[in-house]
Amino acid sequence: MDKYKILFVCLGNICRSPAAQAVMERIVAERGISDKVEVDSAGISGYHRGDLPDKRMRVHAARRGLQLTHLSRPVSHSDFERFDLIIGMDDANVDDLCDMAFSLEEEAKVVQISRFFRNYKGQDCIPDPYYGGSEGFENVLDLLDDACGTIADLIQSGELYDLGK
Template identity: 55%
Template sequence: HLIEEAGREDEFVIDSAGILSYHQGELPDSRMRAHAARRGYNLTHRSRPVRTDDFYEFDLIIGMDDRNIDDLKERAPSVEACGKIHRMTEYCTKFAHADYVPDPYYGGAEGFEYVLDILEDACAGLLGAVGEESPLNACCHDKNACCR
């Protein structure tokens, strides 16, 4: 949505994938789709698991929480690929206190709204960071901390 508003949709290829394949082929949770629709987002992406090829095809691999980050690091085919892994909340500016994107699925409506608030903030920050001098694609300086 932000990329389209900025007129930069030709500059990016964006995809979404999960760690597990349990919900493969399914749409996002109906409650999340409803909350997102109220903000003007149409969530139509079908779930798929992260693939090794993703580490070769994408410049950034974004995880939502510690477990996602750990799972992504385990799947990374190389130290260089591991350097593409970032936490979504790294890009927050308004919600700088958020250190992860929580799972809203077991809570009420407030949980879905809070997740959308965090994601809107982080996506705006990420779009702002792309093209800056910051080394988004640089691998970790401590290679042992990056991948196991």
């Protein structure tokens, strides 16, 4: 079976989505399913193309043992062909991704990350921490731990294969 390919997307690909990529990669490695899952991240905007993630996000992630080394890149149309599931961090990301899709089949691959919250069901997105303080970056990582854990559970149970395929 081919790897299940997941793309995390936020606005600039410098805070939330590279953190999501790192959290997901850590979880699949810990569970021994790295051979079944491929993870990447991208941004709606290409403004930060080639940049490392925001320094504040790298610092907070490092405190949790995560190294964010991904270089920012914008979403491309080939991502809709390559990935099985494209996860937006908020409604604006999801709307933008759906607008980029060329077909209903491609649009069906797009979901909002809040769909995977188990312990934060009242939360409707992963808020952008860029203009806030330290607590925003910690909140992002907490939410990502929750959502990515659920995604890994669904991959292991086979239920995630029904999404985006």
